[in-house]
Amino acid sequence: MFVFHVCCYHLYILLRLPPENLCKPVLCDLGEFLCADHLTCVSAGWLCDGEPDCPDGSDEALDRCKAQTDKCPLNHIQCTGSRKCIHFNKLCNGAKDCEDGFDEGVHCRELLSACHELHCRYGCIMTRNGTFCFCADGFEVGEDGRSCRDHDECAVYGICSQSCVNTYGSYHCGCTDGYSLQPNRHSCKAKQEPGESPAVLMIGSSDNIVITALNGSSLQNLKLLDTNWTHALDFNHNEESACWVTSSESAGQLWCTKMRKPSGFSKEREIKTVLNLHNVEQMTVDWLTGNFYFVDRASARIFACSRNGDTCVTIIDLDLLNPKGTAVDPLMGMLFFTDYGNMGKLERCNMDGTNRTRIVDYKIEQPTAVVLDLVKKLVYWADAYLDYIEVVDYNGKNRHTVIQGNQVSARHPELE
Secondary structure, rough: OOOOOHHHHHHHHHHHHOOOOOOOOOOOOOOOEEOOOOEEEEEEHHOOOOOOOOOOHHHHOOOOOOOOOOHHHOOOHHHHHOOOEEEEEOOOOOOOOOOOOOOOHHHHHHOOOHHHHOOOOEEEEEEEEEEEEEEEOOOEOOOOOOEEEOOHHHHOOOOOOOOEEEEEEEEEEEOOOOEEEEEOOOEEEEEOOOOOOEEEEEEEEOOOEEEEHHHHHHEEEEEEEEEEEEEEEEEEEOOOEEEEEEEEEOOEEEEEEEEOOOEEEEEEEEOOOOOOOOOOOEEEEOOOOEEEEEEOOOOOEEEEEEEOOOOOEEEEEOOOOOOOOEEEOOOOOEEEEEOOOOOEEEEEEOOOOOOOEEEEEOOOEEEEEEEEEEOOOOEEEEEEEOEEEEEEEEOOOOOOEEEOOOHHHHHHHHHH
16 A cells, blocks of 8 residues: 555546556655655654654644643643633633643543542642642642742743742842843843943844844944955954954955944954865964964864964864854853854864864754853854754753744855
């Protein structure tokens, strides 16, 4: 018995040819799952992980998969068939809070005695799936299923913009120097002292360098470029200077300029390096030492040059096929980089290339850009093939999806 696509069936009707002469069933490799479109194979390890990987989402629609849900906050439960979360206190309170009445019903009367038998320390809830104990906000049920213990809110991703301090039954957010806590008590915003200019975003394109406000308004041209392309752009906070790499038909140049105010550049200079920068695709500045880190796409290597360019050393050239993004944390002495080819991976090493460690190599195909949260010690990267931006800590743990879908490549031209 053969299973054919709709396109094969149509061709069979039009041409009156045996279907097996037109299309052959797709055979997936061992450890892969054939999507319902009968065209796409995905890793079997991606089934029922809460993220659709098949174009039709069939890897999340299997009978063994629970209905796709958003995780509700502590002491909340999700209404069936929707993404609405309601507090445990609203279960069996006589008011229909879920559209389908999931929170109310005859079970509220039938399970009342079962709740009493649990001897919960704080409270008991009754659902159509049974009874269990719950605790006051800020606390969670202990291992015995009845007692209550403090819930560590700081372990929840994104609970605070920067620092988080867990307290008994609660928590509070804080901000690092130069930032102030916003009225929502979660977010941090850069302080703007009297006379200081607001934060801006600097963008390098093929023919110019511009700055814009963080909301995308007030675009201002800083410099016109007469070269073929701007391959990399970074900012040295210690020296208040911007640096970029441009290329012509035969060579690449590294330029740096002072930028004490957003109004423009001053003291522009070329830094001549002993290694050719013609094939450089990415650059990162170590703002503590002033050293430069470059990704060479032609030789598939990462090399570093001193701040004046007279010394350059290759730090990584083994097991690299398509190195793309780099980011440094000089305070921790760490370099992070992405690579793909035989397999996609996000790696970490010392800034001299030693102690190389792979921190992400699962569900990653074509990683490109990588940036760091130096305060919370997090690594963000974009995958141009799987269309997502995800984050892990410096050890590759606590992985989360920030955004996923076609809007990723649309919002980040570098991913195209």
